[in-house]
Amino acid sequence: MKLYPLFADLSGRPVLVVGGGVVGERKASSLLEAGARVTVGAPELNPTLRTWWEQGRISWRAGTFEDAWLDDIWLVVAATSDAVLHAHMAVLAEARRLFINVVDDAALSSFHVPAVVDRAPVTIAISSGGHAPMLARLLRERLELLIDPVMGPLASLLADMRSRIRTRLPDLAVRRRYYEHLLGGPVLSLLRRRQQALAEAAAERLLETAHTDPGGSVVLLGAGPGDPGLLTLRGLRALNEADVILHDRLVSAEVLALARRDAERIEVAKQAGNHHTTQAQIHALMLEHARAGRRVVRLKGGDPFVFGRGGEELEFLRGHGIAYEVVPGITAxxxxxxxxxxxxxxxxxxxxxxxxxxxxxxxxxxxxxxxxxxxxxxxxxxxxxxxxxxxxxxxxxxxxxxxxxxxxxxxxxxxxxxxxxxxxxxxxxxxxxxxxxxxxxxxxxxxxxxxxxxxxxxxxxxxxxxxxxxxxxxxxxx
CATH class of the missing domain: 3.30.950.10 (Tetrapyrrole methylase, C-terminal domain)
Structure with missing residues (x-):
């Protein structure tokens, strides 16, 4: 069964959840987050649902299900343990052209509740068609690690700028490059640092120069001791944004495998008693690629600020006007x-x-x-x-x-x-x-x-x- 993905605007619209237990509570909670007007139908409510009802957050139809409960409803969720009732509700919903989700019964459901990665206003939904909800949850957990939390604030910033972006960049190809440069430039880094005003200013500057290539930057990144599982989330994002990776010999192949596939990898071998690349040559490589507008990751084993000469490299970058960021690693x-x-x-x-x-x-x-x-x-x-x-x-x-x-x-x-x-x-x-x-x-x-x-x-x-x-x-x- 192939489902049509749909993001529904339920803000202010009445929805019905039948079932006053833990499952009904969970469904009501996500509907409330979407701004829906939630009514719960059940003989009794669990403590949380009762508190919400007493607070006026939900309405309550006390008693057993009646067909009239479906009047003037946009969407319904069946969340009881009564399979006969669920089948009856599914028939009624079909006749009224109402979308219904029957918990743990994909065949009776006309819509499925996905696992969600929430970066509001950005929302990522994962569905297995109701057949393997645990798999959908596991995929959501993986994506939670990969999707930068600042994607929400970035989307809000771009919403405010949308009309100006479309006016200044009517050409679709140029507009696409602007968004690509935005994702690879300093705006994300500034949002991560909670520097909203500076991020907005950087986005505006990039818009003014959208027809020219943005300047490059360097991320000083600690790779940890070798186990790729010890790489930080921010480090993983930096590797996936890199155009060029200057890495030490001792950075493990497993960590390098996490990097963006088309990034240029340059080994700058520095190992005790075996120095093939001098520090001056590493400085020159960082400068060369950053000045060419590339996003450079200087990838070091362990942590760059613990016997990693990271301070020297930052002093060099600052002295040459190159934008930089430091992502710590777990030191040896x-x-x-x-x-x-x-x-x-x-x-x-x-x-x-x-x-x-x-x-x-x-x-x-x-x-x-x-x-x-x-x-x-x-x-x-x-x-x-x-x-x-x-x-x-x-x-x-x-x-x-x-x-x-x-x-x-x-x-x-x-x-x-x-x-x-x-x-x-x-x-x-x-x-x-x-x-x-x-x-x-x-x-x-x-x-x-x-x-x-x-x-x-x-x-x-x-x-x-x-x-x-x-x-x-x-x-x-x-």
Whole structure:
């Protein structure tokens, strides 16, 4: 059965819901949201419907169904548990040319209530023809993630501008390009920031220059550690709006697969000990494509503002007058530790966490080793696989016990994740024995011992489980 999609204006029009239970309440609720004048017919009303009746939001026909209830009604919903009554109502509705929805009976229904993605005034309805309503709901849940919440405010803004747009851009092709540029320009970003006045001004400026190409922009986007499920919704939208994606080598193929299919992908390989693209060259690529009017996504593993040189890139873009936006990602310390079952803080074992980078000799020399060697804190060391001997030596030399647990999380959150554990005194030996390679996050501290007991993702940790240190007396009474 092929249904004709129809969006009905029920504002101020009388509709009837027969059934005073939970299902009738749900149907009445959506009809009220559409502005309909709702009458509920039933011997009794459930508490919610009764409250609405007492508040004057709905009318109530108390008693069992009568044929006269259908007089002067535009639309009717049968929401009882009486199949015989439903069949009778369907016959009456057909004779009166009334649209009827019979709950859980597609054959008796002349209209079906869809699953709805509400971005008012934008409404997206999904129907399975009444045959698989759960599938329609699941599709709605997927679309809820994909459809930007600001589509409603954008539609309202465009409604206000509609006459001016049609007057200034009578040519349909030019008008279509204007809408495409509007969706790819700064207006959506401004609406997301709740900057309505600036969004309206940007839309008006774009209208004034609709016959010319708009300027490009750059989105600095954190891709997270690799699991595509950890990408933020705003990040997914940015990937689907991108013309050009400048991505690091360590951004997973699964994350890249979520991007717009026809976007140009350029790998700007930056990996510890293997720098094929300099930072200056990355700056030049961003500038080149943005000045050509393209929407550029600078896609980085983890979060761009945590050891990702995102600040340098924004300073460059600002200095050259390029519009930019930042979409955070889940940084490796949070994601990899979580996927390894390691809490970075714990009331009994660690009251603070430090994020440290150790990707080169210069950064190692600038670290405050005295502070880093303190007990009852967690160290999360980024890009430290090439400096493990120095890390081990300095921490022990400054007072960190050799028995302190560690965990190396290699390819955290990805299917090939490995977790290698041990004590600080065996760090280099274990890493060498298991041939650890980048990308890997090193966690040092009492909480690392929990990797064996709290592991939940991928293969079990490699190495002997260490005892979790007993909490100090003050921790027990905190």
């Amino acid at each position: 310390a949070l994601a990899c530790a979580a996927y390894a079952g390691i809490p970075l803080t714990h009331r009994d074992h660690a009251q603070s966490v430090r994020l440290v980078t150790a990707h080169c000799q210069g950064s190692i020399d600038t670290l405050d080793w005295q502070a880093l060697a303190q007990e009852r804190q967690t160290l999360a060391v980024y890009m430290g696989t090439s400096e493990l001997p120095r890390l081990q030596q300095q921490l022990i030399a400054h007072g960190r016990a050799g028995t302190t647990p560690f965990a190396i999380i290699e390819n955290g959150s990805r299917p090939e994740q490995r977790v290698i554990t041990g004590s600080l005194s065996t760090l280099v030996e274990r890493a060498t024995g298991y041939d650890v390679c980048s990308p890997a996050l090193l966690v040092i501290g009492e909480v690392a011992a929990l990797a064996h007991t709290l592991a939940w993702f991928g293969r079990p940790p490699l190495g002997t489980a260490l005892p979790v240190s007993s909490p100090k007396p003050e921790a027990l009474t905190a």
